[in-house]
Structures are given as structure tokens and as C-alpha cells.
Amino acid sequence: MSDGVESASDRNEPESGGPAAELAGGRAQPKTDKSEATRALILETAMRLFQERGYEKTTMRAIAAEAGVSVGNAYYYFSAKEFLIQGFYDRMTYDHAADARRRMAGTKDFAERLEIALVSWLDTAAPYHEFAAQFFRTAADPTSSLSPFSNESHPARATAVELFREVLQGSELAPKLDAELVELLPDVLWLHLMVVVLYWVFDRTDDTERTREFVRRSTPMAARLINLSRYRIFRPIVRDAKGLIQDFILPTIGKTAVK
């Protein structure tokens, strides 16, 4: 049987993916402890194999065999292979937020805090760079629940946006910034992260050094841009930008812009 069964019992993570996990699993409710254990075993085994062999080279048959269950059983808990990713996705979001908070503590400069948050993501995601690129195509499917814009991703997205809110709140921002603009910034910064992720997925340099350089260069720019928005000539363009974000971006990413 499976020799090195990862300790399926150390799931002490505090609800990294509570509600989302249910939606993603393709199953209603865990009825028994044994059932929950089987589910966890399959998930852990899958994640381990994904990291060892990559997403596409890990077959459902291999996951089932390694976990000591049948394929049918795996499908009983995860109605498709891609749903096995959601757990991974949720956990990474949680880990990133925790790590970024730790690193930001004590730093007051906005640009620095932003850079820390982004670099923290790169570090958190680094071990998965190879296979993340492989399932990026799944995430790009508009009809997939794994899309970062989908309803099913809402919890993870909210966690990330909340992190960027903290990035802002811990910063000494210039006074007299447009309050409405500041209100929108957490979501905009999350979009910035999405751009970085896009860049990262395509990055083939060692240790994704290119993406890291991209972050180092783009964060001070973002800070400068926000600062400049105080000037009068910016008034019209800032208003336009706000309108564009409110009317076209936020609704797409799940903020029900109730008018």
C-alpha cells in the first residue's frame, strides 16, 4: 500500500478554505469522519503528486492508486480533476496573506509595503511555479470555477483584496488624496497582483528573476502615480479612471456595484 502517506491529520489550518472547499469539491456535506479522512487523503496525495510530476502528468489513476482508493472513489469526492486544484489555491492565498503581514510589520512606506506584499506572493508561489503554469490554462477558462474572476473564487479573492487594504492602511499616505480613489485602491492593487501573476506564469528565467525585477520597478511607479493624482491637471483623468474601474472592473470581479 501507500508507504509515505502524508500526515493527513495535520489539517489544523484555520479555515483556509472553509466555504469554498465545499463548493469546489462537487459534494454536499461530509457525513462521517471516515469520509472526511478519505477526502483529505485524496487531496493531499494529489497535491504531492502534482508537485512531484506536474499537473498533467499526474493521472487520476495514479492519484487513486497512490492514495489506495479506486478512481471512482476519487471522483466521488472531486467531481473533476481540476477541483483538486481549488484546495491548493485556497491554501496558497491564506499562506500568502499570513506571510505578507508578517513581513510588512514595521514598514510604513507605501511603495515598500506594496513591494513586500508582491514579493511575498512570488516567494509563496515559487515552489509551484512549474505546475502552476500548467493549470493556468484551466484558470483562464471563463466558464471554469477556477477563474480568478469566478464566483467560486470569491473567498480567496476577498482575502487577497483585504490584504491590499491592509497594505494601504498601514501606510503613511500623502494627505489630501481623493477619498473615493483610495476606496478603490485595494481592488486595483489586486489587479496589479493579477498582472504580476500573468507575467510570472510566462516567466522562464531562473528563480523568476525577471518578474522580481518587474515588481521592483513597477511598485515605485504605482506609488508615484497615486501621489500625482493630487494635482489639479489630474482631476479629469482621475475621475475617468474611477468611473472606468467602478463601472467595468469591479462588477466583473464580483463587487456587485449596486447603483
Place this chain on the structure above:
Amino acid sequence: MSDGVESASDRNEPESGGPAAELAGGRAQPKTDKSEATRALILETAMRLFQERGYEKTTMRAIAAEAGVSVGNAYYYFSAKEFLIQGFYDRMTYDHAADARRRMAGTKDFAERLEIALVSWLDTAAPYHEFAAQFFRTAADPTSSLSPFSNESHPARATAVELFREVLQGSELAPKLDAELVELLPDVLWLHLMVVVLYWVFDRTDDTERTREFVRRSTPMAARLINLSRYRIFRPIVRDAKGLIQDFILPTIGKTAVK
């Protein structure tokens, strides 16, 4: 600098037998007329079925059967199902450029010309919205030759960038614009189109009305932004932006900006 068209990389044929040749279309050279006819027949049949049933519901067996050939034969000409898309992709790029040029003729205002070019794309692509979304996931794969950033997409990308160069050249731009910035604009505007495409793929409204509204709103903004770049306060941020684009964006999309 001399940023002509795509004169930098005009490799008509790399090492024969190399992976690039295989990737391009799945086959090296058309030997006979009959061979070429078979290839065309398969491609046309595939495109028709894609539109009728969608990408994923169209099986290779169905394409072969409908075209009156064997599956193996289809694979002789197209080494994978996704390569059947490339022909479609190239044709659409060409049609778009032609249609946009026709529509722009006589218009001098930059914002208008830009909007025309983007709306033209939406109209050209409209018939394929449904199945385009289905193979968008394939295009999102960094390792796929169908990615808009891949080498194999270079010809189509060059055509599109060239179109945006014409959008600019036919416009009465404000004088005193930073020449280097203008030089970069065709590629930046192409990126704008990519963002619109991304929005479009996720758009589920009737006739993609939401994306159309997005274009109507974002193009005047782009024009205003470019105009504002003349002001002195913008000097540093414009320089930063140019650096960012030159060092991180253009290299990624195939402009070999070797330093």
C-alpha cells in the same frame, strides 16, 4: 531607435526538422497540390464544425469523418487539435486589419480612429465569440504556440501592431509629444486590444454590449492620457513608463530588445 516593422526577426526557415517547424503547423512543406487540397479541406471542415458545435464538442473523429478522411490523416497535417485554430487565428487577424483600415479612412481624430480599430475587432470576432472563449484556455497556456505572446504568433501579432501604427500615423496628434513615447505606442495599443479581448472573452452580455461600452469609455481616456504626457509634471512618470515598457513588456512580446 529603429523600430521599423518586424524586420528584426525574419526567419523564414530555421533548422528543418526543428521543433519550431513541427509546432508551426504540424508539417513542413506542401509537396503536391493534392496534399495542399487535403490540408485545406480538413482545415475548412474543422472551422465549420467549430462554429456549428463549439471547439470542445467537435471531435477529431468527427472532423475526419466529415472531411472524408481518416483521423490519422488529419494528424498528418495538424499534429494536434489546437493547431487547427492557428489558421483561424491568422485569418481573423488579416480580416480585422483590412476592415479596420476601411473604416478608419477619412477619420483624423486619434481617439476615434482607435475606437474604430477596436470596435472593428469586436465585429470581426463576433461570430466566434462562443467558441473563442472555449479555446481561450489553450491560448493561455504559456507553453502553447497559440499564446498571443509566443513566437509562432509573431506574424499575426506584427500585423496587428502594424495596424495600430497606422492608427497613429493617420491621426493629427498634438505636437511636442515625446517622440520615444510615440514610438512605443503601437505595441502599447496592441496591449490595449489584448485587454479588450480578455474582457470580451469573459463578457456574457448580449452582443458583448458591455465590452463595447468598455471600448467607448476607455479610448477617449487613452487619448487624454497620451495628451497629458506633454506636461512637465509628467516627465518623470513618463520616463518610468517608457523604461518599464521597453525593459519588461516589449521583450516578452517578441521584440528582441537586447541590451
Place this chain on the structure above:
DNA sequence: GAGCAGTTTTGAACGCGTTCGAAACTGTGG
């Protein structure tokens, strides 16, 4: 024609994700 080298075509077979009917297990009430 006959032989031959290259090109084109074929269809059975492979491995994959996924489905499904049925068996095995679990807990509860009689």
C-alpha cells in the same frame, strides 16, 4: 511494365479523464 524511394493515408490501439451500475459498508428501527 517493374522496381524503388518518398509521400500520403489508414485504422487499430494506447492512455487519459470521466461515467455508471452495482456491490459493500454503515447505522437505525423492528
Place this chain on the structure above:
DNA sequence: CCACAGTTTCGAACGCGTTCAAAACTGCTC
């Protein structure tokens, strides 16, 4: 202990994209 309903597990089977060895065809020389 036995039925019985619900939950969990099983593994054969299906349809798919893809591969491959062999057959069929083509143009050529003798």
C-alpha cells in the same frame, strides 16, 4: 438478528486526443 435506506467504494466501460506500423499511392528510372 434481520430488513432497509443511505452512504461510500469499486472497477469495467465510454469517448476522447493522440500514436504508429503498415498499407496505398505517387513520380521516377531502367
